[in-house]
Amino acid sequence: MERVTIFGRAGCGFCTRARELCEIKGFKFRYVDIIEEGISQADLEKTVGKPVETVPQIFIGQKHIGGFDQFSSFVTEMENAAAN
Numbered sequence: 001m002e003r004v005t006i007f008g009r010a011g012c013g014f015c016t017r018a019r020e021l022c023e024i025k026g027f028k029f030r031y032v033d034i035i036e037e038g039i040s041q042a043d044l045e046k047t048v049g050k051p052v053e054t055v056p057q058i059f060i061g062q063k064h065i066g067g068f069d070q071f072s073s074f075v076t077e078m079e080n081a082a083a084n
Helices: 013-025 041-048 068-083
Strands: 004-008 029-033 057-060 063-066
Touching: 004 013, 013 029, 013 068, 041 057, 057 068, 063 068
Parallel strands: 004 029
Antiparallel strands: 004 057, 057 063
């Protein structure tokens, strides 16, 4: 799998869960703290390509996956496809 990029912030439980899922599954990932990096909501919306209300915003390679729930579902579907 291509590298996962997680845009999140400190104190965000779903951001933490996304990082933990990457660690559990052994995915290469990069965590970007939007506050530390000075990334505004408008900057994140430009990157995502649509309005953004929440973090995390997760990408696999250049493909926007969505938030934690979408990422978790994507991982499950990927594993199911590999098992078949």
